[in-house]
Amino acid sequence: MNNLLLKVEGLKAGYDGLEVLRGVDLGLSRGEKVVVMGPSGSGKSTLLKCIVRLVEPWSGRIFLDGEEVTGREVDLRKVRAKTGFVFQQYNLFPHMTVIKNLSLPLEVVKRMPRSEAERRAMNMLKAFGLEEFADKYPLQLSGGQQQRVAIARALVMDPVLLLLDEPTSALDPELRREVLDTLFEVARQGRSMLIVTHELDFAEAAADRLVLMDDGLVVEEGDPWELLHTPKSDRARRFLVKIARSAQSVA
Amino acid sequence: MESLFFVLGIVPGLVNGLWVTLQISTVSFALGIVLAAILAPLRIFAPEPIPLIVRGYVEAFRGTPLLVQLLLIYFGLPSLGVKLDAYSACILALGLNSAAYQAEIFRGAMKSIPETQFLAAESLGFSQGQTYRYVVLPQALRVAAPALANELITLVKESSLASVIGVVELTRRGEYLVAYTFRALEVYVAVALIYLVVCTLASQAVKQLESMFKIPGYEKVVA
Structure with a gap:
């Protein structure tokens, strides 16, 4: 338990009455690098934003570094200062x-x-x-x-935890490489990372665990290599074929 | 030719009035901008009923003539025990009126700052106040600059209403000269020209400022 940096239990959330996360459970140990994949609309990005309450969870509980993020008394600024968030669109201050x-x-x-x-x-x-x-x-x-x-x-x-929301998706293929190199370097430093990405390279080579999401739920999780090559569920298989194709079309 | 010499001859006298005009318009502009910088975020971020009150304020000042507001403050307030001299009444009226317009300019500018900028600041642990001060306000000011410049120019011209309650600014000086010389055409042409020169210079100065504070690389994105 002590080694668990992030714990998400039965998380539900959505926008304008539309449920996007339908009860997500997820754990992340200290120093672990977890990649989340899933078709668009599966709730990956919402999950990340809920962890720092950039999106308000509807129900469920989230613990980060021994503190309940979803608790009533929580100091959100402290929670957010403890996590680093990288957005798809960089969001630097221009x-x-x-x-x-x-x-x-x-x-x-x-x-x-x-x-x-x-x-x-x-x-x-x-x-x-x-x-x-x-x-x-x-x-x-x-x-x-x-x-x-x-x-x-x-x-x-x-x-203590780096959250990355599709950090390479907005980039042209030739620019993705330099960002990926940076991500590999960060991964090597042993930092805890939760990263939403479609980069199979990164998932295979740098992640400790791969989580597949679909339709607001975690459908499968496990060792990245095993999951990518021998997925158990049909859903996972279909999804992997899809991203393998789209990865080929950009490469 | 004689008219020209006449106009040139009265300019120094009018410039005394111009000085008062500039004082009134810049001080009331400053009052307006400070109030607007408070009102605009209140309207966007504060819990009800504060936004409703701010909206009421804006509507009240935009929906009634400035001259009526001026008369109300100068002649009306004394019955409530608030007695202001003409100069202060004028600055207060122009400042409160301008605050309503400037608050709307700010609100528009703040709405143009992408949601993602707020998210980025929040994700770093900025408080709402810090987000406003360091991220939203500096960008919103740049967006608002051209409209704010127009507002300043409007104020220079509207400050002529102060003449009605006896403040001796540019227009009032002109009226004195007309009463003294009976040459209304030349005097008011001279007065108008001075307003024109001041407003043109002001808009040039603002253009300079805009280019000084422009965000490098921004034109690439907009284009």
Whole structure:
């Protein structure tokens, strides 16, 4: 139990009366990297957003790092400061330089002095080979570069869990590679990650566990290699054929 | 030719009035912008009935003539025990009126900030206030800048209403000169020209400011 960083129990959620998550159970141990796959509309992204309450769960419970996220007394800002969230569309702040995108959250949320925040931000940029962009503005960068900055921004807060919502889906095939390389590097650092993606490469090579979702439920989970090559359910098989095809068409 | 010399001759006298005009319009603009920066987020984020009250305020000030508001504040408020001098009454009326318009400009600008910007800030652990201050406001101001500039120019012109309650600004100075010289055409042409020059300069200055604060790379996305 102690080793469990994230625990989701019977999570239901949706939008405008439409139920998207229909009772999801999920666990993630410290240091574990879990990939979530599923057809669009299966509720993957909603699941991620519920974990930090960017979407309000309807029912069910979520525990993160020993604290109930769904509890009434929870300090949401603390929960969110403990997690890093990477969005499909990067969502950098366009009116701030790249380095400011990283240092401002440290100053504002972690109350770090500016010089210290900037030093840390610069170190993080250097770690990902992004230091040459420090004084550029996000919209002056390519999509791939922006997403790498977004990953660096999530990591500079030193989160206990990194949540990534289709970090490569908005990118052209030739830009996906550089983001994937960054993701592999983050995975190597041993960080706990919950990542929604269709990148089979990443799932096979970097993930500890693969979770397949469909229609608001977890349909199958297990060792990525086994699941991808010998799926047990028909649903999983059909889905894997579909993404294998779409992966081929982009490659 | 004589008229031209006459106009040139009265300009220095009118400039004294211009100084008051500029004071009234900039101070009331500032009052308006501060109020608007508070009213707009209240209308969007605050729990009911606050947004309804803000809306009532906006509608009340946009739906009645500025001149009536000015008269109400200057001549009406004293019966409630609030007595203001003409200059303050004028700034208050223009400021409150402009706040209503500016709040709407801000609201529109804030609505144009994508939802994802709020999500990004929240996901990092920003409070609502911090999100507003660091993420929404700086971007909304840039979006709102052209409309705010128009508002400032409108204020310069509307400040001429202050002449009605006896503030000696540009228009009132003109009236004095007409009473003194009986040359209404030349005097009011001179007054109009001074307004025109000030408003043109102001809109140029705002264009400069806009390009100074433009977000690099933004035009690529918009285009």
